[in-house]
Each structure stands twice: as structure tokens, then as C-alpha cells.
Amino acid sequence: MSALGERQEALIRALVAGGELPEGFDKDDAAVVSTALLRKRAGEVAHHLPVVRHTLGDRYLRLFTAWADGRPKTSSHADAQAFVAHLQDIGELPRPPWYQRFRKLSRK
Numbered sequence: 001m002s003a004l005g006e007r008q009e010a011l012i013r014a015l016v017a018g019g020e021l022p023e024g025f026d027k028d029d030a031a032v033v034s035t036a037l038l039r040k041r042a043g044e045v046a047h048h049l050p051v052v053r054h055t056l057g058d059r060y061l062r063l064f065t066a067w068a069d070g071r072p073k074t075s076s077h078a079d080a081q082a083f084v085a086h087l088q089d090i091g092e093l094p095r096p097p098w099y100q101r102f103r104k105l106s107r108k
Helices: 003-017 027-048 050-056 059-068 076-089 097-107
Strands: none
Touching: 003 027, 027 050, 027 059, 027 076, 050 059, 050 076, 059 076
């Protein structure tokens, strides 16, 4: 990979996955871009989860950004699935009824 390619990869990692910002880039500007990309990602996931978005209301963006910060995106669909699992783990969303029955059976 060329030096330019390596710097571009490092920049992307810094903007979307919490990596170290390469030398020569302004930290404040990078923070603005990183926040914008995180909000865009939150919007894409909300598109997959309209009921969850509605249920969480104003808390959606805060909960999503706290979960996604430093987590690289694989796809919007994968993010949506993982985010719902996280919300269930922290008690923000109930688990489906079958899950409780499954847990009881698996403990025996």
C-alpha cells in the first residue's frame, strides 16, 4: 500500500472507529466530521428500526452514539441487530417472550 493509502486508511479509522488521527489533520475538524458520520450512521440504523427509534424517542441518538462510538460499521443491518441486542442487554428494550422461555430451558 502506498504512503497516501496508508494515511487515508488511518484517517478513516480515526473518523469512524476511534483510531489515532494522523499527523497534519486538525483535531477539531476531525471531531466535527466524526460526529457527523456517527449521526449519519444513527439515521441509517433508525431507518431499519423505526419502532425502536420511536420507542426510544429523544434517547435514541444518545444511546446509539454511546454504543457505536469506537465500533467500526460493518453494515446498517448488522448495526441494527447488534444495537437492538445491546438495548436488550442494558434493559432499554424488552426481550421477546420466547427468549425467556429459551433461557429457562437452557439452564436445565
